[in-house]
Amino acid sequence: MKITAARLIVCSPDRNFVTLRIDTDEGIYGLGDATLNGRELAVAAYLEEHVLPCLIGRDPFQTEDIWQYLYRGAYWRRGPVTMTSIAAVDVALWDIKGKALNTPLYNLLGGRSREGVLVYTHANGRDIPEALDSVRKYMDEGYLAVRAQAGVPGVASSYGVPKAGKPYEPAERGLPSESLWSTEKYLNFAPSLFEKLRVELGSDVHLLHDVHHRLTPIEAARLGKSLEPFHLFWMEDPCPAELQESFELIRRHTTTPIATGEVFNSLWDAHDLMRHHLIDYIRMTIVHGGGITHAKKTADFAALYQVRTGYHGATDLSPITMAAALHLGLAVHNFGIQEHMHHSPLTDGVFTHQYTFDAGYMHPGNAPGLGVEIDEALAAKYPYQRAYLPVARKLDGTLTDW
Template sequence: MTGGGSRTIREVDVVVSAPGRNYVTLRIETVGGLVGWGDATLNGRELAVASYLRDHLSALLLGKDSARIGDLWQYLYRGPYWRRGPVTMAAISAVDQALWDIQGKAAGMPVFQLLGGRARERLMAYPHASGHTVEDAVASISTKLEQGYAAVRVQASVPGLASTYGIHVGDEAYEPAHTDLPDEESWSTPLYLDFVPKLIAAVRDQLGYGFNLLHDGHHRLTPTEAAWLGKELEPYRMFWLEDVTPAEDQAAFSLIKAHTTTPLAVGEVFNSIWDCQQLITNRWIDYIRCATTHAGGITHMKRILDLADLYGVRSGCHGPSDVSPVGMAANIHLGFAIPNFGVQEFMGYPEETAEVFRASYRLVEGHLEIDEDVPGLGVEVDVEAAARFPYERKYLPVNRRLDGSMHDW
């Protein structure tokens, strides 16, 4: 499958930068001068993916035909003996995104047109609202609703815990990876389960039911605890309850789903269709949360979403600030093309990020819009600007129970 024309890959570069947070960006250039960009960011393990791309994949791509996207995906996935895993799949994702970007530019069309064309005019996005008290959280949601959002995720500090996942620090936006070594947070499931129904009840009592309300359990509960919480939240008509239990055991969701009608979402830590196959085909979840950056790129993410559509499962692609604007664009293009779009997480980005990544998609009154006349993924990267923001080691926190033992973060 070696190329010989203008679409032949002649150069592969990896750009590691930290404009507000760390990003790993792949640049692929063809003989004809077309440049494609891909996102390979893996929060807290960025350099592992950068090395995988530089030291193991780059040489394999040189001389290949960039138009053979599906075959190159299989070559990078099936070729090596060691498959899957977050590092490998993030690297493959970046290659795949860059190839789709090139394909769109060669055709003079946005990627969503290559995927079948526009299925909707805009994408419903959801931001994160949080507060150190219930009152602060309600006020935060109210602000988001005033900005035009139709869906909001809410988190609030759990009374009795020194820190709680998802809560902003001071006036800064929430960003969990911010220290040179991991923060150690404390956790109590009883305190959390006592508090969350009160939080959600207060939100609905004060703000009503005219918007979609989401909450993230962040893999903290057992299946039985998750089933109890889902049942408790049923009166409040949640849009979803996210990541209630560690996702390695897909069958655990059968117990949860059997005991609650609260919609369930999971998948942001998944990196292949096999991680969610049972969850989808058994209808144990309602939304699949994989990110295109971490689940094999557009090619593989499309397979996951097509499978999900057969079983009435909708998309809710992971969209934190550690998915770069390139990866976000890949999520967005898929969202516009697929029939089973649900919602797109959109945390936004630090101001510095816009100095490196120039994105053509835009947020308008809580919804994401995209142009018809921008080819490829619609994000360009300023490599010179990226050089002004060198990599800074940062870790996600770790989590310990009140007795000192480790717990899932």
């Protein structure tokens, strides 16, 4: 089998997605996600100009060799654009391999290690009562784990809380929006949210919370300690992780589990965090972390240090990446939990998929390969539209982490 063609499909069914299709001389094709939220066309150009011409004539079954060729052969390694490009190729090749062997992808990754993939979804509200209602709604739908965010009093725009009447979707058309942030108000408020949730909902539901890189290490330590009575499943991205040793300070002060890494793009971004036992869950997503080949190696390394997976799964990733994460999550031994945000009906119409949700768990389905297809005719009706993530400033105007 040889690769005969590779092309990109850029579309915007409610949000922008970049999809790679790789064709072979046996009529089998594979799909990969190449979406980098807010920088989509940078990845498209990297693929079009520098990667796709190198694929023609290669054996698509050689996933390891092609991965190394694209990673080592470029000399300039890592970075989100490069690793997202490699991931798109890698996932498409694994899709081809599964289809050619007529088996779902998880069987090529070790087979099933569990019956289903535990997932969590996003609950939020403008205030604590609204957030409580939102968590209850998802529990009624069968979710066993829910991430909870609420508006902070005195802060006009709080992370994770949608604008009135809109589903949560941070990427916005036009130039980046700006919001104001107060760390002090947030630190004083967050424990009261989870105190109320535990009083009203009891201890059985898994509760998660995303700090979204907004704190310094000592501030994150304070938050983690204050949340200990409410036994969160995890506290996500408590501070920016470029300085990996900053997590040592957080770890010394709290037993609240820590998850980080949705902005990582290689094992080396989390190497010290894992081997020094500074985190409990690795969040690096398949699409930004070099694909299935690299994600499997990262998960295997994490397993040596009792770190479990908790892959990013927001709607800035297409259903192709969600399917890939579910296949890998079903297979790896040290799976922890999978983030699950519902794509819009329009997105699901463009990307038809076999994965399903039932009683708190998801399954990738048993179709060969990934189990995802793209309706190119429908996709063509929704052309790319420039969109950006927001930025945040402190109350005095200082730019901070969004």
